[in-house]
Amino acid sequence: MIKTELGTLRRSHYSNELNPSMDGLEVTIMGWVLTIRGHGNISFATIRDKNGDIPIVAKKGDCPDELREKLSILKAHSSIAITGRIKSSEKAPTGFEIIPSELRVFSDVEKIPPFEPLAKTVKNIDTRLEVRPIDLRRKTLQHIFNARSQVLKSIRDYFYQQNFIEINTPKMIATATEGGAALFPIFYYNKEAFLAQSPQLYKEQLIMSFEKVFEIAPIFRAEPSRTNRHLAEAISVDLEEAFVDYNDVMNRIEDIIKIAIVTVSDYAKNNSDVEFIIPSKPEHIPRYSYDELIEKMQKAGAKTEWGDDLYPSNLKKIGVEGFYFIKDWPLGPKPFYVKDSKTNPKISESFDLMFGDLELSSGSTRIEKRHELEERMKNKGMKTDAFEYHLGAFDYGVPPHAGCGIGLERLIMALTGTENIRDVTFYPRDVDRLTP
Amino acid sequence: MIKTELGTLRRSHYSNELNPSMDGLEVTIMGWVLTIRGHGNISFATIRDKNGDIPIVAKKGDCPDELREKLSILKAHSSIAITGRIKSSEKAPTGFEIIPSELRVFSDVEKIPPFEPLAKTVKNIDTRLEVRPIDLRRKTLQHIFNARSQVLKSIRDYFYQQNFIEINTPKMIATATEGGAALFPIFYYNKEAFLAQSPQLYKEQLIMSFEKVFEIAPIFRAEPSRTNRHLAEAISVDLEEAFVDYNDVMNRIEDIIKIAIVTVSDYAKNNSDVEFIIPSKPEHIPRYSYDELIEKMQKAGAKTEWGDDLYPSNLKKIGVEGFYFIKDWPLGPKPFYVKDSKTNPKISESFDLMFGDLELSSGSTRIEKRHELEERMKNKGMKTDAFEYHLGAFDYGVPPHAGCGIGLERLIMALTGTENIRDVTFYPRDVDRLTP
Incomplete structure (x- = not known):
């Protein structure tokens, strides 16, 4: 027997x-x-x-x-x-x-799986997701997720070396952070609540006491998009730091990107059958201002005006590629907590980290003074009452601070040359998919 | 100026x-x-x-x-x-x-805070939670959360050293893991969904491909309890491992507890004003069987029978304290995925890790064969159809496996001598509290 x-x-x-x-x-x-x-x-x-x-x-x-x-x-x-x-x-x-x-x-296996375990690619991603546990046995995915785990480790090691403290902020919250769109509502006992789209307000509060904080945790966005770069549930690498501004945060991101590239490169060196397309480690990540890029686009013949978003097609026209920052965005569309520039009130102390036309991170200097926050909220038509649980903290000496969130899945896409965000996510969630 | x-x-x-x-x-x-x-x-x-x-x-x-x-x-x-x-x-x-x-x-601060920043204790915890960002400026809490961050770091270092891979499983799920109680419902686009009470089924699936996995992430339980040891949102340290049983998992937990005690002790050594009550590092964590404890309780005069839960009052009667395991629980009340003992079908290959009368962790050997899982589900009156997204994995060679979840907040309570779980949680969530 x-x-x-x-x-x-x-x-x-x-x-x-x-x-x-x-x-x-x-x-x-x-x-x-x-x-x-x-x-x-x-x-x-x-x-x-x-x-x-x-x-x-x-x-x-x-x-x-x-x-x-x-x-x-x-x-x-x-x-x-x-x-x-x-x-x-x-x-x-x-x-x-x-x-x-x-x-x-x-x-004992009775069933014949819908694809070979040795298959390098399987055309229909939905076929694979339906049997995700065996799909993940394929070497291609094994390497992606092993490398992902190593990247997480090295990012956390960086935070610890830099004396950041790891925080956990609540995912069930009473009000929307950014004003209401794309929220998942929950029944919270007998009340209505929402899933957190970001740890934004909590991490801002926590720099009052801990100064340098990070959290790597799920965020939830009821994205209606069906694209290869959006998820309803994603992992966000969040950092927030007191007594610094957005320039310091861009320096941090530069450190993190370099460390992550080294980690993935080392992984590939140690595993001969890895087929990642790994970006080369930049000496320095260029920082273009929004104004500068709009001007370049106009010179390149793009029909675009100050205040427009920077469309992928126009970014391609001016030939920006690899990792780069776009900084000093117009203030108007930015969330209420983003600080305006002290030299030009129309622009904000904000940035996006890009990889080609893929946005990997968004960050900014934040407002630390209650009256400025309230004014910005009122201008945006937000009810300050609903945010008293947050604004109340600003009665007690919030220091100047800045921070960002990095989309882990998109970062892994950039580091491995993966085109579909679902391939760097164990169990992707989107408008069409809630299982497995 | x-x-x-x-x-x-x-x-x-x-x-x-x-x-x-x-x-x-x-x-x-x-x-x-x-x-x-x-x-x-x-x-x-x-x-x-x-x-x-x-x-x-x-x-x-x-x-x-x-x-x-x-x-x-x-x-x-x-x-x-x-x-x-x-x-x-x-x-x-x-x-x-x-x-x-x-x-x-x-x-500039205008308001007088409801308590002094130097206050060691403040009677009413709700007063403190209402102004949590400044409450967290008190040294007592600073130390707890700094130590907590260090404990997380050393637990993750252990997992990495032992070649576990870090996973992230979805928090928005289609069905209840354990059968339906204490769930938070969500509106998932146009469908009903739930917040995950544990990563149980996903981590079990993932050992098929990665063998040794861990996740440290929020879990959500609509606990109706108003106690000092329950939260609606908590952080769970989950591990799952292929080709092992519950004895191996208890060994892992023993390693983790020792490492965590050393970490907290080191933190206290480096910070002279720390007032934690730190348990001494056990040489070996005792493993009592359920049967053994019931018998002892009966001998000590407790009115209890085989099949009863082990009540704190009875545990006190027989003088078990510090860290200890209770293993081989009756199978009946255990979730469908818990394996029965091959020598006695009435008991399960399961354990709880206790600290005094505080349950810190629960774990077991899991069932790896589909027909056994289905039989257990049917006996429990569960609809197997609703779990096809999970059971389907068992058509393709799930290895023997075992694992556990450790409640991070409770572990920190035990390691620091903190009595209220809210004091080891940045922003506690319970039946009465959704803000700040």
Whole structure:
């Protein structure tokens, strides 16, 4: 009888811990069946674990018949353990194979998956998302998410080295941060509430006491868009800092981008089959003013005026590419908390970080004085009463401060050359998709 | 004129970077006013930044009159910058004071806060929560949240060292994980959806491809309880691992608890005014079986039977304290994904990590075979159709796996000796509180 329970059996080695010099050693490996080929009295299998692949050769006479027979009829993706001896072999690409003496089949697969585990690309992303857990077994995605995890680690390491404190702000909130659009309403016990679109107001409050704060957490936006760069639920890397302005925040972002590029490059170096398109590390990320770009666009023949948004088609016309900042945006459309320039009241101390025409981050100097905040809110037709829980903090000495939010998924798209935001998101959420 | 804008002025030193040997050096410090005492021609101020306190002495003749006059009327909490010279002074507790030459007042305070910034305790927690941003300026809370941030860092470092990958699972989901109670409903575009009570099903799916995963993220439970240990929104430290069982997960938790205790102890060593009650590091966390504890309780005269919950009053009777596990709970009340014991079908391969009578974590071996899952769901009266997005994964080789969730806030309570969960939460959410 082939056993089907784990019991006290444990893996002795991961795939990457095995090599031909271990010839004769008994090992226990675990993973899932990548391929099976049977030729009567001999079966070849490749077992994949999270670190790589292991070749198994079950030959009549070398291993129990029952084992060989069961192995030969296993379908791809079955979850198994094999105990056996390592045999160095010049024929095997790894230089060794495993001669099995025991097999356990934890989960037998009956269904044929809608695509091959070795498929590099699968045309229809919805087909893949429907079976996301096995889609994620494909190497392409394995590499993206492993690199993503490393990028998160190195960004947090940067924050800790720079003496930022990690915060967690509430995701269930009473009022909209930016004024009301694109919110998901919740039933909060017997009250109406909303999912937070950003930790904006809370992180601003927290710099009063902690000065340098960061949060990496989900944000929720009821985006009606069906594009390759929008999600209803995304991870935002937020930072906020007291006693600095937007220039200092751009410096921080520059640091973070450089660190993230090094992290992804190192990951690619250590994994030979990675096919990322990694941007080269910029010496310095250029900072164009909005005015400057509008002027360039006009000179390049674009029909655009001061106050217009900077459209991708016009950005292409003037040939800006790679990472760059657009700073000093017109104040008008900016949220109420964004500070105006002290030299020109029509513009704001704000910036976007771009990668080509993809916006990765938005930041600004914030207003620290209550009366200025209230004036801005009134001009925007916002009810200051509803924000008293926030404005109240400004009665007690809020310092000058600035900050930004970086869209993690878009950053990973830029770092790996991934075109669809869904491919850098474990379980994407959008207007059409709430499962799996 | 006293300036009120930051402009290009930047802090030259934090409080902890100043010392008497810097006598004569011009420095720029920034922070908020902790205390002000004026005696006609001389004013003493203490400015606090995130790292500590700085004494300022403004004496007629030593500094501009306008500066001295403005400083003397500032109220506590005002946000300011001072440029001045360090003067070593034997009278000052720090061994130096700063003689100011320039003052900027970024945010003038008009209101008197409902409690003193130096107050160690404030009776009414609701009073504090209403002005949370300034409540968090109190040292007691500063220490708790700084230590919390360090604990998060060391837990993540552990996961990375152990080759776990960081995941993010969706917080907006189509169905309830555990069967329907205590959910927050959302309007998801034109559909009904819910906020995730735990990343349970997603993290189980993800071990198919990544084997060892962790997530530290908010969970949402519409708890009707008004207690000192329940929140509607909390941070859960989740881990899930393939090819292991609940014993291995208890080992992981033991590692994490030890690391967290060391982290908090180190924090306390480096900050002399910390008043945490830190538990001593256990050599080994005891693992009591449910059966064993019921028997002990009965022997101690408690009226309890097999199948009952283990009530705090009964736990006290048998004198279990500190950190301990209760394992092998009756299967009946456990969620559908919890594995039954192969030696006794009435009990489950599950555990709770306790600290005294506070439950910190819950974990188990999970079921990896679809037919067993379906059977358990049917026995619980659950509709398997609604979970097809999850059950579908089990058609493709889910390995044996186990995992747990640790309540971060409760862990911090245990590590610091904090009695109210609201004091270890930046902005607590409960049945009565949705703001600030």
